[in-house]
Structure formats: structure tokens, C-alpha cells
Amino acid sequence: MSRIAIIGAGLAGLALARELRDFAAVTVFEKSRGFGGRMATRYTERFQFDFGAQYFTVKEERFRRFLQPSIDDGTLQRWDAHFVEIRTGVVVDSRQWGTEPEHFVPVPKMTSLARRLAAGLDVRRGVRVDSLKRRGTAWQLLDDNGAPLGEFDWVLSTAPAEQSAALLDGHSPLAESIDELRMQACFSLMLGLDGDPGLPWQAALVHDSPVSWISLDSSKPGRSGHASLVVHSANAWADEHIDDDPQDVQAALLAAACEASGLDLRRSAHMYMHCWRFANMPRHSGPEYLLDADARLAACGDWLIHGRVEAAFLSAAALAGRLLEFSE
Numbered sequence: 513m514s515r516i517a518i519i520g521a522g523l524a525g526l527a528l529a530r531e532l533r534d535f536a537a538v539t540v541f542e543k544s545r546g547f548g549g550r551m552a553t554r555y556t557e558r559f560q561f562d563f564g565a566q567y568f569t570v571k572e573e574r575f576r577r578f579l580q581p582s583i584d585d586g587t588l589q590r591w592d593a594h595f596v597e598i599r600t601g602v603v604v605d606s607r608q609w610g611t612e613p614e615h616f617v618p619v620p621k622m623t624s625l626a627r628r629l630a631a632g633l634d635v636r637r638g639v640r641v642d643s644l645k646r647r648g649t650a651w652q653l654l655d656d657n658g659a660p661l662g663e664f665d666w667v668l669s670t671a672p673a674e675q676s677a678a679l680l681d682g683h684s685p686l687a688e689s690i691d692e693l694r695m696q697a698c699f700s701l702m703l704g705l706d707g708d709p710g711l712p713w714q715a716a717l718v719h720d721s722p723v724s725w726i727s728l729d730s731s732k733p734g735r736s737g738h739a740s741l742v743v744h745s746a747n748a749w750a751d752e753h754i755d756d757d758p759q760d761v762q763a764a765l766l767a768a769a770c771e772a773s774g775l776d777l778r779r780s781a782h783m784y785m786h787c788w789r790f791a792n793m794p795r796h797s798g799p800e801y802l803l804d805a806d807a808r809l810a811a812c813g814d815w816l817i818h819g820r821v822e823a824a825f826l827s828a829a830a831l832a833g834r835l836l837e838f839s840e
């Protein structure tokens with residue numbers, strides 16, 4: 513049986529592991545302590561924030577089939593938010609989300625889907641794969657201290673583009689093709705409020721502003737915490753300000769969020785900002801996964817298609833389908 517190492521326990525890594533686990537000995541390495549990657553949740557004593565992906569839609573039938581058990585057992589629920597579009601502080605469009613399309617969120621938090629998908633898999637959390645080394649026909653994985661993490665026949669990276677390129681560099685020409693892809697950044701500002709802000713909407717797409725998105729995160733199904741807002745910057749704005757003083761970035765986003773929402777958010781009970789250096793990828797054409805069959809190295813993830821949860825799954829499913837041909 514092949515030994516397969518998967519780097520990353522986001523949606524792509526976990527979907528890949530589940531597709532391959534009946535055909536190979538699969539080990540997943542995840543550098544953070546949790547599951548889910550950019551489908552992330554942060555807590556404080558009073559507040560809870562989904563500070564990466566906000567929700568996702570399902571267009572492809574095979575993604576729906578993959579998710580159906582999680583829909584059936586309530587891990588995934590619909591977020592029927594009142595959605596608005598805002599331009600210079602004015603609501604220019606407004607609609608109620610419902611079935612066309614459905615906007616799914618994991619319950620009770622964004623990481624709940626990944627946790628469910630990880631059940632029964634061998635996931636080594638808190639382990640960052642730093643480099644790969646050839647040992648005969650196998651790949652040895654090494655951690656930050658150069659300590660060996662095991663030997664594998666195949667290594668599949670689901671880390672964001674730049675991080676996958678760094679891992680594969682010197683081992684496969686795949687690294688150069690990844691180098692052409694640039695992911696966009698995003699700042700996520702999390703605001704915990706003392707009471708209900710009284711907003712007439714729960715999700716807002718914001719135009720012509722450093723801010724691109726505001727959600728009343730606590731309005732999602734199954735959330736238990738106090739009122740919480742998540743504010744995301746526009747990707748282009750984040751790329752432009754990525755090296756600025758974080759306090760200046762936070763102040764600019766806060767001012768833009770106040771303007772867009774009409775709320776005075778400066779006295780929020782809790783305020784925290786996270787910077788996603790590799791957050792998003794505009795939709796582009798090209799292969800859905802990258803495979804170097806001679807070297808037995810591959811990469812997949814949303815960044816090969818579009819920065820969306822469904823794209824992460826489709827990329828992983830396409831790679832898994834190709835790899836299963838090798839086991840026939």
C-alpha cells in the first residue's frame with residue numbers, strides 16, 4: 513500500500529485524505545493546532561468570530577454529495593441572512609438569502625465541518641512540514657528543527673500557493689508553475705459588541721471602500737456568543753497596505769466600517785485584527801491540480817481555481833480521481 517503525506521488540514525487536505533484513505537496509508541500534517549485552515553474561528557471568553565471564510569455555496573453535484581451527510585446531521589445549516597450592498601454608507605441593494613443559492617455555514621462554528629471531516633483520519637496537528645528530502649525512492653518529510661516526520665511514497669501539498677511552491681522548490685518543476693500564481697491578502701477585523709447593534713441587515717458587501725465585507729457573525733445559525741461583527745478588507749487594499757503599521761491598518765478599517773454600517777464601533781468591547789497574507793485567488797483558468805507523477809509530488813487547493821471553499825473541494829477531488837488511477 514502506498515504511503516501518502518498530505519500537507520494541510522483545510523478543506524482540500526481533508527477532502528483529499530477522505531477520498532484516498534481506502535486505497536493508501538494517509539497521514540495529514542497541519543501546522544496549526546486546529547482543523548479547517550482558512551475556514552477559521554477565533555474565540556474570546558464572550559465572543560466567537562469566523563474570521564476567514566464566511567459561508568459557502570454549492571454549485572456542483574459532487575460537492576453536494578460530499579457534504580450531504582454533514583447537511584443531514586446538522587453540521588451544515590443555511591444562513592438565511594438579510595444581505596445588502598453598501599456604497600458610501602448607503603444601502604444600494606437588499607435581498608433575503610434563501611434557497612437560490614443556499615448559503616451554508618458549519619454549526620456551531622466555521623471549523624465544525626473540518627472537525628467532522630477529520631474524524632477517523634490520521635491528522636498530526638501542530639506539525640509544520642519545513643522541507644522534503646529524497647531517500648531512495650521515498651520522500652522524507654522534515655519539521656522546522658530538521659527532525660524527520662516519516663517516509664512517504666507520495667507528497668501532496670494543499671498549502672497556499674506560495675507555501676506549496678516553497679516546499680516543492682528544487683524537487684519538481686511544479687514549483688515554477690506555482691510561482692506564476694499570486695494570492696491576494698485580506699485583513700480581518702473582529703469586533704465584539706456589548707449589545708445588539710440593531711442593524712437592519714446581517715451581511716453586507718461594501719463597495720468603493722477599504723472594507724469589502726461586514727457580517728453580524730453572531731446571527732449565523734447555532735452561534736452562542738454575544739453580538740460579534742467581522743469586517744474584511746478589500747483584497748487590493750490589503751495588498752497595498754500589507755507592510756503598513758498594523759495600528760494604522762486597523763484604524764483605517766475601523767473608520768471605513770463605521771462609515772459603511774452607520775454604527776460607532778470605536779467603543780467596541782473587543783477588537784482584534786488578523787492579517788491573511790494568502791487569502792484569496794481571483795477565478796482563473798488552468799489545471800485544477802498539479803501533478804508530477806515521476807517525482808510523485810502534487811499540489812491542489814482553491815488557489816488553482818478560485819478562492820472559494822467549493823473550489824478547494826473540486827481541486828482536491830480532481831487530484832484524488834487522478835491518483836486513484838495509479839492504484840488500479
Ligand SMILES: Cc1cc2nc3c(=O)[nH]c(=O)nc-3n(C[C@H](O)[C@H](O)[C@H](O)COP(=O)(O)OP(=O)(O)OC[C@H]3O[C@@H](n4cnc5c(N)ncnc54)[C@H](O)[C@@H]3O)c2cc1C
Nearest residue numbers: 520522523524543549550564565566641671813814820821
Ligand atoms: C478572509 C477570508 C474570507 C473568505 N471568505 C470566503 C467565503 O465567504 N466563501 C468561500 O467560499 N470562501 C471564502 N474564503 C476562501 C476559503 O476560506 C478557501 O477557499 C478555503 O478555505 C481553502 O481551503 P484549502 O484547503 O484549499 O486551503 P487552506 O484552508 O488554506 O488550508 C491549507 C492548510 O495548510 C496548512 N499549511 C500550510 N503550510 C503548511 C506546512 N508547511 N506544514 C503543515 N501545514 C501547512 C495551513 O495551516 C492550512 O490549514 C475566504 C478566505 C479568507 C482568508
